[in-house]
Amino acid sequence: MVVNKLCNFINDSTIMPHHRFIHFPLITFVNASFNQVSNWDNAVPVRPHWRLWWNPEPGAEIGCDAGTYALDPGHMVLVPPYVRITHRLHQPVWSLALHVEVNEPVDPGLDRVFYPELPEDMVERLQQLNERIPQGFTFTQDKNHGAWLHLFLGEIFCRALQLLPSEIWSVPARDPRVDDAVATIHSAVDTTLSNTGLARQANLSTNAFIRLFSQNMGVPPQVYMQNVRLDKAARLLQQSDESIDIVAESCGFCDRNYLSKLFKRRFGVGPARYRRQMS
Incomplete structure (x- = not known):
């Protein structure tokens, strides 16, 4: 079984010219996909890990108790562990979905989703999925889809976490x-x-x-x-x-x-x- 653990990102001019990969505590991909979605279950199971969605075009949304968030090229939806959400699909869309374990505790009372606006260069990076893998992809931990894809997705996920409020990582010291x-x-x-x-x-x-x-x-x-x-x-x-x-x-x-x-x-x-x- 291949465990895709990503940390200590390094420069690689063939993957990310003129940009340094971000260092972030160890993360492990549980599942990742970039596919055309034509059917979404409305009720989504709770997951014990982080989830991220980004769509290159409008047509879908994710909801929680706090409201509804439209998936579009300029935003992501990030869902912390154990937060309940719903899906809603208005039309078939392409969607990037990442399921990731993060070795960094968050506020145990966290019960919300995050909807950060993306920097322009990050949107451009994400659009490269269409160019490099026009047919889409799906992988889990026991499938090898190449180092460049793992690094690419690790970079995207780590940059997404850096868009979140820093206080969510402030966990009180324990006895x-x-x-x-x-x-x-x-x-x-x-x-x-x-x-x-x-x-x-x-x-x-x-x-x-x-x-x-x-x-x-x-x-x-x-x-x-x-x-x-x-x-x-x-x-x-x-x-x-x-x-x-x-x-x-x-x-x-x-x-x-x-x-x-x-x-x-x-x-x-x-x-x-x-x-x-x-x-």
Whole structure:
């Protein structure tokens, strides 16, 4: 499986003349496409990663609780993790869609989409997709479409993030004991961890630990642990061909039915449909 990790962008005169690639913390592409869209589901599953859309022509829009945003050449729509949106298509359009994991935490209370106006040179760069790949493309992590395309999309995505307000990256410092517990949870996703065991690791009583964890993370430890497992299940559904039964077992769920119930509650659709929509 090829994992397309992009950071420390460098000069490459064959890709980006007279412009330096942007350095940004590690990002990983989950999925990317530039295709003609003639049918969009109105309800869109929640995703555990960032999403970006840009269209070279009008004819589609993305909505959320705060309003509706028309996709056009001069703007992008960027959607942070776990934000619910809807699609609406007025006519068939070409659309660039990027699904990207960003190794940089954002404000956990962030519940909005972003609609930045694009600099003229960025619009010109995006228009090159029509010139270089007139037939469009689709790739996921297990498909190799060439270094230039990965670098091009990485550049576009990183520049898009730099158009966002800097305060969204301002995450309050956490208690180091909570950081240790979070690291333990992420390192043992398929293992049942008790509040008592995590509290013992933090040298706290169970009640004091639950209270401290909830204050720092916004949810109790068992809810956080369940969400971590569901996010891992989402990644496995996107990045592997493993059966849903194997995915459930790998993520610490007793069976696929229990996974499906919790997965639909978190992402809005069941595992099978989620996988189909990411293919």
